[in-house]
Amino acid sequence: xxxxxxxxxxxxxxxxxxxxxxxxxxxxxxxxxxxxxxxxxxxxxxxxxxxxxxxxxxxxxxxxxxxxxxxxxxxxxxxxxxxxxxxxxxxxxxxxxxxxxxxxxxxxxxxxxxxxxxxxxxxxxxxxxxxxxxxxxxxxxxxxxxxxxxxxxxxxxxxxxxxxxxxxxxxxxxxxxxxxxxxxxxxxxxxxxxxxxxxxxxxxxxxxxxxxxxxxxxxxxxxxxxxxxx
Amino acid sequence: xxxxxxxxxxxxxxxxxxxxxxxxxxxxxxxxxxxxxxxxxxxxxxxxxxxxxxxxxxxxxxxxxxxxxxxxxxxxxxxxxxxxxxxxxxxxxxxxxxxxxxxxxxxxxxxxxxxxxxxxxxxxxxxxxxxxxxxxxxxxxxxxxxxxxxxxxxxxxxxxxxxxxxxxxxxxxxxxxxxxxxxxxxxxxxxxxxxxxxxxxxxxxxxxxxxxxxxxxxxxxxxxxxxxxxxxxxxxxxxxxxxxxxxxxxxxxxxxxxxxxxxxxxxxxxxxxxxxxxxxxxxxxxxxxxxxxxxxxxxxxxxxxxxxxxxxxxxxxxxxxxxxxxxxxxxxxxxxxxxxxxxxxxxxxxxxxxxxxxxxxxxxxxxxxx
Numbered sequence: 001x002x003x004x005x006x007x008x009x010x011x012x013x014x015x016x017x018x019x020x021x022x023x024x025x026x027x028x029x030x031x032x033x034x035x036x037x038x039x040x041x042x043x044x045x046x047x048x049x050x051x052x053x054x055x056x057x058x059x060x061x062x063x064x065x066x067x068x069x070x071x072x073x074x075x076x077x078x079x080x081x082x083x084x085x086x087x088x089x090x091x092x093x094x095x096x097x098x099x100x101x102x103x104x105x106x107x108x109x110x111x112x113x114x115x116x117x118x119x120x121x122x123x124x125x126x127x128x129x130x131x132x133x134x135x136x137x138x139x140x141x142x143x144x145x146x147x148x149x150x151x152x153x154x155x156x157x158x159x160x161x162x163x164x165x166x167x168x169x170x171x172x173x174x175x176x177x178x179x180x181x182x183x184x185x186x187x188x189x190x191x192x193x194x195x196x197x198x199x200x201x202x203x204x205x206x207x208x209x210x211x212x213x214x215x216x217x218x219x220x221x222x223x224x225x226x227x228x229x230x
Numbered sequence: 231x232x233x234x235x236x237x238x239x240x241x242x243x244x245x246x247x248x249x250x251x252x253x254x255x256x257x258x259x260x261x262x263x264x265x266x267x268x269x270x271x272x273x274x275x276x277x278x279x280x281x282x283x284x285x286x287x288x289x290x291x292x293x294x295x296x297x298x299x300x301x302x303x304x305x306x307x308x309x310x311x312x313x314x315x316x317x318x319x320x321x322x323x324x325x326x327x328x329x330x331x332x333x334x335x336x337x338x339x340x341x342x343x344x345x346x347x348x349x350x351x352x353x354x355x356x357x358x359x360x361x362x363x364x365x366x367x368x369x370x371x372x373x374x375x376x377x378x379x380x381x382x383x384x385x386x387x388x389x390x391x392x393x394x395x396x397x398x399x400x401x402x403x404x405x406x407x408x409x410x411x412x413x414x415x416x417x418x419x420x421x422x423x424x425x426x427x428x429x430x431x432x433x434x435x436x437x438x439x440x441x442x443x444x445x446x447x448x449x450x451x452x453x454x455x456x457x458x459x460x461x462x463x464x465x466x467x468x469x470x471x472x473x474x475x476x477x478x479x480x481x482x483x484x485x486x487x488x489x490x491x492x493x494x495x496x497x498x499x500x501x502x503x504x505x506x507x508x509x510x511x512x513x514x515x516x517x518x519x520x521x522x523x524x525x526x527x528x529x530x531x532x533x534x535x536x537x538x539x540x541x542x543x544x545x546x547x548x549x550x551x552x553x554x555x556x557x558x559x560x561x562x563x564x565x566x567x568x569x570x571x572x573x574x575x576x577x578x579x580x581x582x583x584x585x586x587x588x589x590x591x592x593x594x595x596x597x598x599x600x
Contacts (some may be wrong), residue, residue: 014359046487120316122312122314122316123316123318123319125277125303125316126310126312126316127318127329128277128302128303128304128327129275129277129303129304129309129310129376130309130333130375130376130379131303131304131305131330131332131333131379132304132306132333133302133304133327136333140329141318144320145319145320147320154469169321199565218313227320227341
């Protein structure tokens with residue numbers, strides 16, 4: 001195998017960027033949704049729950065297609081975003097990040113929700129008797145105690161986001177240097193007649209990244225748990 | 231004054247409890263497990279809404295369902311020490327102590343951090359996290375945390391229940407110190423009569439969600455309702471007496487009780503201290519004539535005021551010893567042999583070692599107003 005090519009570096013850099021942006025974008029929302037699913041009681045909660053988990057069961061291509069229908073240049077929402085904020089999502093890195101965020105969202109919500117369910121509500125009651133109001137309690141007690149789950153969710157979503165393929169290629173296409181992330185570069189290499197060595201290198205790189213991500217998640221969570229004395 | 235009158239219906243359990251207790255002081259909610267003690271203080275704290283009723287502290291309504299008043303727990307200024315301490319695991323002991331203090335900024339601080347650390351012996355624990363503390367240490371930190379939130383009432387829900395006997399002895403003196411040095415009213419939930427005897431000034435007796443009776447400790451110790459809750463061997467008058475003499479070795483003290491004197495085994499109590507003793511009914515011997523040549527050290531002359539039949543062919547005799555009343559349990563056969571009846575003069579004989587005494591400086595120390 002030869003030296004690392006600039007196409008590979010581009011793909012690696014893009015994958016990291018897309019995954020980072022997708023996590024940054026979806027994390028606050030995932031905390032909110034996890035909170036609603038755990039604590040709020042409202043009609044249609046089950047339907048909302050199912051909706052949040054849809055990306056787990058739908059073909060990624062379908063998700064990408066729905067995003068195109070909603071956010072494409074001529075779609076109502078997409079057109080409005082472009083006209084008022086100059087935001088264009090299809091065929092851009094931001095769009096790849098959005099597609100990735102939608103796909104990894106349920107993973108993140110699940111991890112955060114699990115940690116929220118484990119937060120002892122007695123501690124929140126104790127904070128109440130000590131004079132802490134709702135937001136105060138959330139930020140000083142609930143959120144810190146959810147931290148292991150938030151970290152686990154973020155790292156898992158990041159690792160999964162590095163490899164998101166179907167939704168990204170459908171919504172953001174396969175543009176070198178813009179939306180051609182690792183899996184897309186791998187796919188492209190496989191399609192070209194002499195791309196086998198490159199494809200193998202990209203596959204190994206993906207594997208290493210994924211493994212590193214999952215290990216990092218585990219170590220981080222352990223450390224935080226120790227900090228919390230569990 | 232703490233006025234509580236609350237109703238809460240739950241499946242197969244209804245709590246309907248009312249009492250009015252003087253403050254400051256330690257109000258014990260005493261009753262078996264399942265009598266509704268925790269439900270009651272959760273409602274006092276505002277953590278659980280009642281179906282109906284009111285909670286009034288010092289004339290201010292905190293809960294009043296008829297007037298639509300329900301002050302949020304975070305605005306009640308009621309400190310709560312939970313049975314399981316509930317320290318925040320992500321904060322150090324110091325962080326826990328400061329949590330309530332920071333949120334009480336708008337209230338003039340009468341309890342300072344350094345003072346609490348000193349009073350509860352927390353100096354060496356401040357940097358530790360809750361999981362690095364023993365059960366007793368955790369409860370002391372929880373106590374300090376509640377105090378530093380500058381409460382106007384402190385609720386303690388069986389704070390010693392999760393501790394073994396040795397750890398209890400480690401925490402109890404601190405509770406006594408708080409009672410004597412701070413004039414914050416406390417509500418102390420317990421099903422251990424020992425603890426109640428040591429700490430309380432007023433007892434509310436609960437059973438199956440109802441208040442059986444409520445009175446000062448001395449009065450309540452004479453009431454028949456207590457006997458239905460307590461093991462027969464624990465029945466006995468509780469008396470508060472002034473230490474009028476101590477022996478040279480510091481092992482026994484002489485107390486003025488009514489018109490008589492009582493020698494009790496009590497280590498190292500100062501002259502003039504107020505001491506609480508319980509004279510167990512089973513340990514008291516009655517005589518209708520003065521007795522000589524007996525090893526019993528104490529003979530209190532009094533008048534029989536009431537004789538109540540009990541189970542197992544025994545009777546409980548109330549004897550007025552010049553104001554205070556003692557309870558004596560004798561057999562029905564002995565009563566008949568002595569022809570004992572209300573109005574008779576008797577000597578109540580008490581062995582010096584048979585009292586359960588507790589040095590009890592109830593507000594004897596310079597109490598601070600809070």
